[in-house]
Amino acid sequence: MRKRVGILISGRGSNMAALVRAAAQPGYPAEIAIVISHKADAPGLQVAREMGIEAVAIAARMPEFEVEADRLLHERGVEIVCLAGFMRLLSTGFVERWRDRLLNxxxxxxxxxxxxxxxxxxxxxxxxxxxxxxxxxxxxxxxxxxxxxxxxxxxxxxxxxxxxxxxxxxxxxxxxxxxxxxxxxxxxxxxxxxxxxxxxxxxxxxxxxx
Known part of the structure; x- marks a missing residue:
């Protein structure tokens, strides 16, 4: 079974797109389940949608953003989270919940x-x-x-x-x-x-x- 991955972005999402392209290749061991941004106008959200990936904006301050992001990640069955140009500092609680499954x-x-x-x-x-x-x-x-x-x-x-x-x-x-x-x-x-x-x-x- 391929691991399900969530990606957090803030901007254009070029590393996000690189991960999506890799996940589309035969035999790649992960699939991108969702892309999340704290900015509704992040260009990477539209890029993700055009690549066939669910993309969601959570227009909220910390810690409300983390609570909603955590909920979405778990609802989508995400096992690994990738930060791709995500320009907010995550709380210790969020980082520890995803310990050794959170990449940057x-x-x-x-x-x-x-x-x-x-x-x-x-x-x-x-x-x-x-x-x-x-x-x-x-x-x-x-x-x-x-x-x-x-x-x-x-x-x-x-x-x-x-x-x-x-x-x-x-x-x-x-x-x-x-x-x-x-x-x-x-x-x-x-x-x-x-x-x-x-x-x-x-x-x-x-x-x-x-």
Missing amino acids: VHPSLLPAFPGLDAQAQALAAGVKIAGCTVHLVRPEMDTGPILMQAAVPVLPDDSVDTLSIRIIRREHEIYPAALARLARGEVRIDGEIAHLADVARDDRMIVPNP
Whole structure:
């Protein structure tokens, strides 16, 4: 049986669309059951509907949003929740209810550059390698066991926009891959470290394209 997945978004939902496309492929171990946003005008809601996915806006403040989202997720039989550009901090209670079943993607090689404007942080720090991280969510912002990371070189003439474009392309690769591993039951948590099954083909770190 494929795992049922709910996705929370705030904006255009490009990572959401990447997950939906992956779930449409034969043999993918998860299916997208519902997309939820706290913003009625989030462009990603219409994108989801056009892709054949139920999409719902919950125009409420926290914690009312969480209560209604939790209800919808359980009604749809959701087993895994993915945050895809969801720009609200979730409460400890919500995170713990979905512990080790709540995924996020962040545009840096965590634990470096958590929070907003990670690409700008990377450029300001002068790093030569940036990237993205898929991790299980914990109550503290941008923390939790890391499932996969992808490295992206920082070029001498990079701006926030050009670096962001290259990073998000890698997000679209590793987010579906990490969700698949979790849905197949190939993730084991030891303390705050995630171990992926079958080390011989372990793809937690995806190196940059030449």
